[in-house]
Amino acid sequence: MTCDRCDRTLPDGETRYVLTLRLTADFDGHLPEGARPGESLDTVLKQCMALPEDELNAQVDLALAFTVCPPCRAVIVQNPLQRTQKSAPGDSMGRIQ
Ligand SMILES: [Zn+2]
Numbered sequence: 297m298t299c300d301r302c303d304r305t306l307p308d309g310e311t312r313y314v315l316t317l318r319l320t321a322d323f324d325g326h327l328p329e330g331a332r333p334g335e336s337l338d339t340v341l342k343q344c345m346a347l348p349e350d351e352l353n354a355q356v357d358l359a360l361a362f363t364v365c366p367p368c369r370a371v372i373v374q375n376p377l378q379r380t381q382k383s384a385p386g387d388s389m390g391r392i393q
Pocket of ligand 1: 299300301302303304364365366367368369
């Protein structure tokens, strides 16, 4: 087994972590400004019809899982959203619990 981030080999018994990533489409109940509801729906439906089913599903709800080593875990925890400018501590940790 190898770390999915740095490709380092992880010997049996070595500490490893499973990183799960889930991206789910969100809708705030508002249509874009200037869009007419019927027209917007037609546009969205046409865009959906043009996509392969797998891609369409992934755009709505994408779940991925990666195995990472401890150093890679530390890097990911420091900046999970890969922001270029570091925010204040605790600003956007995104903790669920
Ligand atoms: Zn790694």
